């Protein structure tokens with residue numbers, strides 16, 4: 001069969017994330033005698049009409065579509081145009097964008113959805129189609145039958161070692177961003193490697209996450225990782241091919257101590273510098289000592305809130321104390337730890353935000369930067385189901401299209417007990433307050449562009465709140481209530497006390 005695998009472009013043109021899963025599909029299908037072309041909208045951006053024309057010109061018999069939920073509008077349009085032009089082409093979709101299967105079946109012209117992990121299911125489906133066999137019984141598929149939608153039982157999850165080896169020749173790597181970010185250059189050896197021409201690359205050493213935060217989409221259960229022998233081969237292969245700086249897109253690399261220790265040991269063995277993700281409940285001196293003495297340049301972790309009620313509502317499984325301790329440890333070790341907060345969880349109010357503001361002043365920041373997001377209940381997440389249950393999403397199509405067209409400042413659903421205008425004013429105030437905390441603690445009074453931008457955004461949101469006089473009054477009352485802890489300096493900590501030799505450029 002002639003197969004096109006298409007990843008739609010995201011709103012942000014990010015050329016750093018490489019679609020390894022598409023490469024795996026290709027590596028599995030081609031030895032079976034099929035011809036596979038990968039078209040990644042992140043590096044080949046086109047209009048939807050142009051993607052359709054590409055598929056028509058190439059005379060593909062099957063088109064595999066996928067991406068995150070923000071691709072819905074493009075997928076809907078592509079499937080309509082494609083079916084109008086050539087109805088016999090089989091459209092198969094998977095990934096986050098298909099999280100609400102009945103809705104996708106109703107509102108797009110996709111023929112088949114792959115539920116969950118795709119490698120085994122797509123191979124079985126393509127083979128059945130190519131041989132003209134019935135495919136309806138294949139595990140892991142959803143499809144229309146008469147007026148119904150059939151969802152077959154799930155296919156088994158792969159052992160990660162069953163996946164094909166990484167093969168850099170499967171993707172046009174020259175189109176991706178493999179430049180080395182400054183945070184990797186922590187010592188003389190890292191700088192030497194960068195000058196010698198070594199590049200940066202991201203890949204997934206594990207799949208899944210053992211946690212279930214309510215805002216996070218987890219369509220594949222369990223936490224699985226490659227065994228040591230395979231990882232050893234991968235690290236050697238990447239280093240031999242000029243990649244010495246790896247972003248390991250593991251959802252929580254510390255979730256399994258054996259896997260984490262393996263990564264550390266192999267990184268040092270192969271002279272590879274790395275960055276990955278963790279959670280505050282794993283950030284201890286023991287973990288950071290192990291990571292940083294084995295070429296780790298950073299472990300990112302989202303604190304989300306400094307209010308326990310909100311952390312519990314998110315099912316985050318962490319405490320405010322753990323958040324503060326993890327951030328302070330990050331400071332003592334000199335890690336790059338941007339503050340990541342989520343506002344607007346179910347029940348958020350002025351008091352819970354006051355606690356989060358207090359938390360912003362209770363730790364030593366490593367960076368003059370905060371990511372303060374307002375909760376978006378992405379399809380497939382527990383928060384999406386909650387929004388449906390509460391009637392906060394009345395029209396699923398408008399909601400999905402809203403995610404496609406939304407700019408970052410827009411809100412899709414408001415779970416909080418505050419008006420949308422007030423929530424946005426607090427969002428921008430938290431940006432400003434983090435910047436103030438940074439400046440007070442580190443005694444730096446930079447009035448740089450980024451600080452002025454945050455002030456401007458806050459001023460705009462604050463003025464818009466004037467249209468709601470009662471909320472404007474309460475906002476100011478709470479704003480002043482927060483000021484007392486500005487001068488409540490947490491115990492002094494020493495920046496990079498633990499690894500003083502390290503210095504990023």
Ligand code: SF4
Nearest residue numbers: 209211212213216251
């Ligand atoms: S937010 Fe992080 S820890 Fe929570 S479920 Fe998602 S990946 Fe796991």
